[in-house]
Amino acid sequence: MIKVISPGISTTIQDAGRFGFAHFGVPTSGAMDLRSYQLANAILNNKLNAAVLEITYGNAKFEFLADHEICISGANFTPQINYKEITVNKRIFVSKGDQLTFGNRIYGLRVYLAVKGGIRSEVKLNSRSMYKGITEESILSKEEIISTSTINQKLENTYAKFKIDEGHFTSSIIECFRGPEFNLLTKEQQEKLNTITFSISPKNSRMGYMLTEKVENNLPSILSSGVLPGTVQLTPSGELIILMRDCQVTGGYPRILQLTEEAINRLAQKMTGEKINFKL
Template sequence: MIKVLKPGLYSSIQDFGRFGCQQYGVPYSGVMDRYSAGLANIILGNAPDLAVIEMTVMGGVFQFDSDTVICVTGADMSPKLNGETIPQNLPVKIVTGDVLSFGKLRKGVRCYVAVLGGLLSEKILESRSMYQGVTKQSVLLKNDIIEITTSSSFLIIKNALVKLKDEVFENDYLEVFKGPEFDLLTKNQQTFLMSNSFSISKNNSRMAYQLEECLENVLEPIITSPVLPGTVQLTPSGQLIILMRDCQTTGGYPRVLQLKESSINVLAQKFTGDKIQFNLLEY
């Protein structure tokens, strides 16, 4: 098992989310950056969608009470094992009593810790993802215990060599498709939307990322309609809101764009003040 000595900031257990429950108002949830979380699992030989620990901006401190193997991916939070620096994106052997900690944030926003065999926290509605109102708690707390599969096998080197995609951290372009209300925008609005850079505001979370720059909006609110992670909404004030993994299931603001799945991963590693630009794709 893993004992949480310090939880870090907004740390939680997440897998790839809940599906088939949106008609009941239950969000998808799940890891913000599926690429990085899936990579950690794949390196360990796990299925990519197994539950991992997700940390935001500041990592925690975790003590292992059994032997296992871990992999740390995503944001570089200076991971250490028993005070010694360890590599990311490679399997790391853990023995009983080892302590995993994190330090200075060097790159990205969200970091992932996968464990051989996955985390065995409670599964609700076919997912282990934490979400307030669905699970008992929405974040990890000090002294929490996370059950894992005990393993003395370290024979996973065959999965250690995986090509990394640096664009998750380095790409400032978000690939998008037209949203249902995109064609209601004027040509000038469409041009402004696709030719300008936008800044991530301080209002960013697992639910949504708000952008600083506004787009003049004369559109009427729409009848409440389905929304998804990656939906870009245009508010009456002209502010753009990009919905993320914990977003609501319906909304009444015009849906002008829809992010490609890989672009949600890119955005999940952006921080306040970072610039992004939309790149429109054809269906």
């Protein structure tokens, strides 16, 4: 078990997502950066859909109430066990009573804390991913106790670790392809999408990222149509919204671009003010 001493700005339980319920208006949810999430589970030889903790902006603190084997992947906020720095993307043994804290940011936005065997929380609609209205809680709270699988014997630490692809966290390139309404844009508007460097506005969350720079919009609204994580909508004011894992399943704004799966993962590690460039 794990005790939440401080959840930081936002800590949630996430797995690979909730699928097959879009016709009821249920978002997929799941880890924002599926690449880092799956890496943490793979290093522990967990099932790739095992639930983990997703910690946004670091600044959280946990106490292990039993021996555990853990892996931290995704963003690097200089994690420490009992105030001694530990390595990310590596299998690490922690003992009962050990405390995990996060310090200065080196790169990224979202940290994934995986434990051997996975987090054991309530399953709703075939997923443990937290989402308001589906699960009892949408974020973890101070003093909360998280159920986990336990290990019966101490395992030897390994010196092997996974070398990260720094471009996943530092590159501004966001690969995408044309959305259903892309061809309704003028050539000038299409070229702008390929040439403008966009900034992530403060209006960003698990539901979507709004961009600061605008693209002139003279398109009419469309009939409410299906949208997915990674859909880029063009609002009447010219603002672009990139839908993320907790997004709605339908929308009435023109869908001008669709991000690749890897681009969604990369964007999930971007903070307010960071720059991105669409690559069609």
